[in-house]
Amino acid sequence: MAEALSQRRAAGFAPEAPVELHVNGRRHRLHLDARVTLLDALRDSLGLTGTKKGCDQGTCGACTVHADGRRVLSCLTLAAQCEGREVTTIEGLTAPDGGPHPLQESFVRHDAFQCGYCTPGQIMSAAALLEEGRADSDEDVREFMSGNLCRCGAYTNIVAAVRDVAAAGGADASV
Amino acid sequence: MSTVESRDVRGSRDAAPVIGTGMDRVDGARKTAGAAGYPSDVQLPGQTHAALVQSTVAAGRIRTLETAAAEASPGVLTVMTHRNAPRLPDGPMTALGASPPAPLRDDRILHHGQHIALVVAETPEQAAAAARLVRVTYDTSDPVLGLDDPRAERMDNPWGMDADRGDPAEAVRTAEAKVSGTWTTPDNTNNPLGLFATVAVWERDALTVHDSTQWPTMGRVTLAKVFDVPESAVRVLAPYVGGAFGAGLRVWPHVILAALAARVLRRPVKLVLTRAQMFTSVGHRPSTVQHLTVASTGTGELVALDHRCTSGVAMEDDDFEPCAATSALAYACPNVITRDVQLRLNIPDPTSMRAPAVGQGNFALESALDELAHSLSTDPLELRLRNYAAEHPGNGLPWSSNALRECYEAGAERFGWSRRDPEPRSMRDGDELVGYGMAGVSYPWYAQPCKARATVNSDGSAFVRSAATDIGTGTYTVMTQVSADTLGIPPGRVRFDLGDSDMPQSPQAGGSGLTGALATAVRDACRGVLGRILDLVRDDSESPLRGCTIGDVTVGGGRMHLRGRPAEGESYADILARHGQVEVTADGASTPADAAELGMAPAGAFGAKFVEVRVDADLGVIRVPRVVSAIDGGQILNEKTARSQIIGGTVGGIGQALFEETVTDAGTGRIANATFGDYLVPVNADVTQMDVLFVGDPDRATPLGTKGVGEIGLVGIAAAVANAVHHATGTRVRSLPVTLDQLL
Structure with a gap:
């Protein structure tokens, strides 16, 4: 990571700026090319590769993370825009007791993924749905999860996984 | 939801079998934590980043190519073009046809989106910015783009699979009923969510490539030939x-370019395709024009089938897509002709996309049969049952398994097919016209040789591996189950690993052929280990197992004992410890079943698809609220992951039926909708009730009784949807995707 940063500096890049990112409860002081998206900063500079790039155009949802508790598409968000915001990625998603989030266990139990590439984004969206109170019916989950593409076609299992957690009381549930 | 026929196919064991159960995926915790490492996640010390420059015309020659500005751009390390790149040979012939031609061969442009330069820089942003500074002009020529272009070079019978039985022309002439028509399917793009990525690094003359591939073994062979190094010096990793859905079946030009740049720069190179490049660089399902005639007696017994399909292929590349050929094996029909034709076009090369060829051919065949049934006032389900092929239509041998009748019957029962009023436009619910449609599927059998290696460690755990891939299909999990049951070691103490070409060679995850080939090899390797453990104690006076062969023992709980005498045995750990062994390892292999030797025709999966559509009577909006898939997949290894394969395929089928169409601009050959915003795929709200039934018995051609289920889920959905749309609306749509404008 430090090496990547020094390489960027060695490349003599002009539009570089200091950025302080708060990710999963930790502070990171970075010097980033001003064009770097939050997605690329997470993946390339912080090594948090759980957040995925599926389109880089805001159309697939694979890069979904939380910024100040709200879902954002990290590929359409510049890293520099996130100064002072609390960013949570799949690596920082846990149950209140620090173990796996109930959604993570429910996704496994319901086989709510296949290749697994869209899965971190699906889970981050689902976690937001639970907070937003939008997981109270299958129809709601289908509608509000429709920004997260799954090309393997695990949709029905995703709905079942999210509904199971919602029915058990959401993120605080011990499922 | 599902019923799974089970029988003891695992030899003698005394713990409850895990084969057939819906065990959770062994890689589930890693995937849901974001901890599974995909090729695009790889970061190596000193890694550089590459960006592609692609042709903006479809045919012609590069006139000028200015790279100075890109080379002077911050952070840029090299700009490779046909002018400065070393010449490379093409890759070898593979089990799926020729390798793609080597990149940067010369100044010729053969399709829009052809790679014409690779820019490598210290950061991805620098590479992308510099790639935009490469200036190119072209001497263009008029591209050959359409299947109706008379200039296109024509290849007849390109796969040698054209079928001829009886006298179809005469049978059609004298038939009491017939349907004849033209069906078309558009280009579809595989579009896996994972952007294809390659990270290549050379250490002296050894190449390691992390790649989005379905076939590491082939990748190693190909890269060794292209870079003229021994196969042992190449390692391809894809854990x-x-x-991929077929896009990972080839070593594409961008993979070669990344490896070439890494060799030139002597630094690791990472190349991640953009979504737009995923449309031009890693294949697609080619469009087809299909002329089909089905003819029958007045009571619906088929007397003739005439299926002719034309599809496109790139100017100097290869694709296996015999869409018409598979129709010859679907039904009992005495007079058959199939003709497949390929035309050379200025297009990015097509390649397999989930259920290649069958996915397109089945749409025409099962649509035509629905039209035939309608013209005869016969239930479409009854028509299929009447023409059931009790023997393999090609060689007349009995099937190694065939529960297609049971698929029809169980699926119809579950769906409530008997509630269907045969009259089109007769079923309505408020503003919605309701339609029921169905289709049958006979998926072709496919198998390749496979190897695996199994180890039992001194602590009693097991490590089993093969150079296969798990592209979401569940291979990690089902092979853990096969290993656990064969060795008698609990699945939690078995590690199955794959995705590394240094492991024993495996065929591709494709053709619905991996599970059968790999499970047989894994079982063989595990039985080999059991044999070697028995060898250790052959003359061991301390062992109750001395002198035993594998037929004398039962395994379970990490130990072996004499059959029927559980007390007379010992654990693997004890045996290895007493004999001073750290591990016991054996290799296993499988070879494809031979029909003549078996006296049977090895069977692929069979299926029956039942679909309900709802069409807004005023607006024509089409929904698919309900699908029932009844599948004969032989022995199901994991009820949960197999069901996921079927529902996933079904979602792909809904995409093919209603949404997916790659649009190529007729003038320029540019793909006009190369984003997820424009190329529509099913989203969560498009998919509601998916019901899967597994019926049938274990297949007799493989030791474990399996048949592949990765592709059959998709096949038949497009036809069943189109047939249901006809039932709902009275309108026949013979052109995919079925869209509302065709109904207004």
Whole structure:
């Protein structure tokens, strides 16, 4: 990571700026090319590769993370825009007791993924749905999860996984 | 939801079998934590980043190519073009046809989106910015783009699979009923969510490539030939692949370019395709024009089938897509002709996309049969049952398994097919016209040789591996189950690993052929280990197992004992410890079943698909609220992951039926909708009730009784949807995707 940063500096890049990112409860002081998206900063500079790039155009949802508790598409968000915001990625998603989030266990139990590439984004969206109170019916989950593409076609299992957690009381549930 | 026929196919064991159960995926915790490492996640010390420059015309020659500005751009390390790149040979012939031609061969442009330069820089942003500074002009020529272009070079019978039985022309002439028509399917793009990525690094003359591939073994062979190094000097790694659906079956030019740049720069090179490049660089399902005639007696017994399909292929590349040929094996029909034709076009090369060829051919065949049934006032389900092929239509041998009748019957029962009023436009619910449609599927059998290696460690755990891939299909999990049951070691103490070409060679995850080939090899390797453990104690006076062969023992709980005498045995750990062994390892292999030797025709999966559509009577909006898939997949290894394969395929089928169409601009050959915003795929709200039934018995051609289920889920959905749309609306749509404008 430090090496990547020094390489960027060695490349003599002009539009570089200091950025302080708060990710999963930790502070990171970075010097980033001003064009770097939050997605690329997470993946390339912080090594948090759980957040995925599926389109880089805001159309697939694979890069979904939380910024100040709200879902954002990290590929359409510049890293520099996130100064002072609390960013949570799949690596920082846990149950209140620090173990796996109930959604993570429910996704496994319901086989709510296949290749697994869209899965971190699906889970981050689902976690937001639970907070937003939008997981109270299958129809709601289908509608509000429709920004997260799954090309393997695990949709029905995703709905079942999210509904199971919602029915058990959401993120605080011990499922 | 599902019923799974089970029988003891695992030899003698005394713990409850895990084969057939819906065990959770062994890689589930890693995938849901974001901890599974896909090729695009790889970061190596000193890694550089590459960006592609692609042709903006479809045919012609590069006139000028200015790279100075890109080379002077911050952070840029090299700009490779046909002018400065070393010449490379093409890759070898593979089990799926020729390798793609080597990149940067010369100044010729053969399709829009052809790679014409690779820019490598210190950061991805620098590479992308510099790639935009490469200036190119072209001497263009008029591209050959359409299947109706008379200039296109024509290849007849390109796969040698054209079928001829009886006298179809005469049978059609004298038939009491017939349907004849033209069906078309558009280009579809695989579009796995995972952007294809390659990270290549050379250490002296040894190449390691992390790649989005379905076939590491082939990758190693190909890269060794292209770079003229021994196969042992090449390692291809793909422990996780973000979907592929066929796109990962080839060593594409961008993979070669990344490896070439890494060799030139002597630094690791990472290349991640953009979503737009995923449309031009890693294949697609080619469009087809299909002329089909089905003819029958007045009571619906088929007397003739005439299926002719034309599809496109790139100017100097290869694709296996015999869409018409598979129709010859679907039904009992005495007079058959199939003709497949390929035309050379200025297009990015097509390649397999989930259920290649069958996915397109089945749409025409099962649509035509629905039209035939309608013209005869016969239930479409009854028509299929009447023409059931009790023997293999090609060689007349009995099937190794065939529960297609049971698929029809169980699926119809579950769906409530008997509630269907045969009259089109007769079923309505408020503003919605309701339609029921169905289709049958006979998926072709496919198998390749496979190897695996199994180890039992001194602590009693097991490590089993093969150079296969798990592209989401569940291979990690089902092979853990096969290993656990064969060795008698609990699945939690078995590690199955894959995705590394240094492991024993495996065929591709494709053709619905991996599970059968790999499970047989894994079982063989595990039985080999059991044999070697028995060899250790052959003359061991301390062992109750001395002198035993594998037929004398039962395994379970990490130990072996004499059959029927559980007390007379010992654990693997004890045996290895007493004999001073750290591990016991054996190799296993499988070879494809031979029909003549078996006296049977090895069977692929069979299926029956039942679909309900709802069409807004005023607006024509089409929904698919309900699908029932009844599948004969032989022995199901994991009820949960197999069901996921079927529902996933079904979602792909809904995409093919209603949404997916890659649009190529007729003038320029540019793909006009190369984003997820424009190329529509099913989203969560498009998919509601998916019901899967597994019926049938274990297949007799493989030791474990399996048949592949990765592709059959998709096949038949497009036809069943189109047939249901006709039932709902009275309108026949013979052109995919079925869209509302065709109904207004």
